[in-house]
Amino acid sequence: MKNSPSILIVDDEPNNFDVIEALLDSEDYDLNYASNGYKALERLEIFQPDVILLDVMMPELNGIEVCKKIKANAQWKAIPIIMVTALTSKEDMAQCLDAGASDFLSKPVNGLELRARIKSMIRIKQQYDDLETLLQMREDMVHMIVHDLRNPLTTILLSAELLSDPYLPESRKPEKIERIARGGHRLQSLIDSLLLMAKIEAGKMVLKYTSADLNQMCLALVEDFDAIATQKKLKLVLNLPDKKLINIDLPVFRRILDNLLSNAIKFSPANSEITISVEYPDSGGVSISMADQGVGISEDMKSVIFEKYEIGTPIQNTSQLGLGLAFCKLAIEAHGGSIAVQNNEPNGSVFTIAIP
Numbered sequence: 465m466k467n468s469p470s471i472l473i474v475d476d477e478p479n480n481f482d483v484i485e486a487l488l489d490s491e492d493y494d495l496n497y498a499s500n501g502y503k504a505l506e507r508l509e510i511f512q513p514d515v516i517l518l519d520v521m522m523p524e525l526n527g528i529e530v531c532k533k534i535k536a537n538a539q540w541k542a543i544p545i546i547m548v549t550a551l552t553s554k555e556d557m558a559q560c561l562d563a564g565a566s567d568f569l570s571k572p573v574n575g576l577e578l579r580a581r582i583k584s585m586i587r588i589k590q591q592y593d594d595l596e597t598l599l600q601m602r603e604d605m606v607h608m609i610v611h612d613l614r615n616p617l618t619t620i621l622l623s624a625e626l627l628s629d630p631y632l633p634e635s636r637k638p639e640k641i642e643r644i645a646r647g648g649h650r651l652q653s654l655i656d657s658l659l660l661m662a663k664i665e666a667g668k669m670v671l672k673y674t675s676a677d678l679n680q681m682c683l684a685l686v687e688d689f690d691a692i693a694t695q696k697k698l699k700l701v702l703n704l705p706d707k708k709l710i711n712i713d714l715p716v717f718r719r720i721l722d723n724l725l726s727n728a729i730k731f732s733p734a735n736s737e738i739t740i741s742v743e744y745p746d747s748g749g750v751s752i753s754m755a756d757q758g759v760g761i762s763e764d765m766k767s768v769i770f771e772k773y774e775i776g777t778p779i780q781n782t783s784q785l786g787l788g789l790a791f792c793k794l795a796i797e798a799h800g801g802s803i804a805v806q807n808n809e810p811n812g813s814v815f816t817i818a819i820p
Contacts, residue, residue: 469586470494472513474504474530475548476522484517487575488582501525505533508540515585517569520549520560528563535564542592544585548573616647623647653722660716660791671713671798678742678750679704681714685721686740689729697734700725703741710750710819712799720792724754724815727789731758732812749801749820757812766805792817 471493473481481497488495496513498504501522516534520527527547534540544566549556560568566588567581623640626632632640686700693700728738736757743751761769770793796803801819808814 468492468494469515470496470511470513471515471517471582472496472498472504472507473517474498474501474522474527475517475519476500477519480519480548483573484578487573487578491579491582493582501527501530501533504530508534508537508543512540512543514543514589515582516543516545517582518545518547518565520547520551520556528559531560531563531565542589542596544589546581546585613651616650619647620644620651653719656719660719660795671716673711674714675709676712676714676717677707677709678752679707681718681721682740682742682752685718685725689725693729693738696729696732698729698732699737701737701739703739705742705744708744708750712819716795717799720795720817721752721754723789723792724817728754728756728758728815732756733758736812749818751819752817753814754816755808755812755814757808760807760811761805761813769805770803 469492471488473484473495475481475484475497476499478497478499485495496507496511498507502525504516504518518527518531522530527549531545531547534543534545541564545564547560547563547565547568548571549560549568550571551557557568566585569578569581620643623643627637627640627644682702682704686702690700725738725740732738738757739753739755741753741755743753745751770789793803796817796819799819801817803815803817806814806816
């Protein structure tokens with residue numbers, strides 16, 4: 465449940481707070497009061513309001529000085545400040561704005577103007593908060609991408625260094641070459657997924673449809689991931705009907721399945737199964753499901769798991785970018801289809817793709 469916008473009213477006259485409270489009685493605001501500038505600064509150490517209504521003419525520490533101190537603090541500077549003043553000269557108004565105020569109101573305060581200016585400042589604060597959240601998410605995403613790119617890059621560099629060692633036995637060289645190849649493919653996959661997602665989001669991705677055999681694609685998928693699954697002691701099971709052809713963008717669709725199977729392997733416990741099933745409903749199209757016996761996805765996460773940067777249940781020592789499922793959703797919807805997740809009883813998850 466979203467909290468009501470909070471307003472800090474700073475005024476040395478309690479009667480003025482009563483007036484503001486009466487004028488805002490019809491609005492759903494959380495009103496807080498500070499009787500002087502010093503108390504206002506103390507309150508800001510405890511909570512941060514969405515808007516500050518700040519009286520200019522106060523003893524000891526006037527509103528201009530309070531405004532300057534707030535704007536000089538990195539944690540508080542984004543809070544919009546509306547100066548409330550009986551001063552009407554252009555110089556006084558300019559002084560308020562120079563101190564960092566976002567707006568001002570003249571006394572006596574008009575209710576209609578007060579409500580309009582507060583709503584305007586709340587919109588500005590919300591836009592700032594949304595931007596800060598987006599920037600933080602992007603910063604986190606960049607850190608995660610750098611981490612994910614560094615792992616295969618380290619493998620490539622280390623293996624290349626060992627290959628140049630004259631004392632490395634010939635029998636070990638094919639293994640190092642294979643590691644370099646796997647690391648290179650992993651780097652390419654990460655970069656391609658990011659580029660494809662950007663194109664789809666920008667509406668610049670044009671799918672190149674071709675008639676494809678999903679049975680063959682799934683067999684190739686299991687073959688490519690068999691070594692990784694075996695290493696984790698996982699069994700990959702295929703349930704395939706009679707072959708049918710369906711129109712899809714083959715490389716993009718294969719990347720969808722790669723992401724889903726990679727996730728299933730990542731979150732499955734040892735000695736469990738991952739089942740890939742293909743069905744062709746009588747109504748047409750195709751349904752592909754991938755069921756694992758892993759940690760599962762909580763009910764509250766099912767509605768957001770396909771959004772960018774959402775990672776579901778954090779797993780220790782497991783890289784989780786929160787981009788794979790977002791890419792799957794965008795790519796499947798670009799095909800006119802849908803993706804959903806359900807529980808796999810007694811434990812785990814089932815991701816189902818439906819393409820009409």
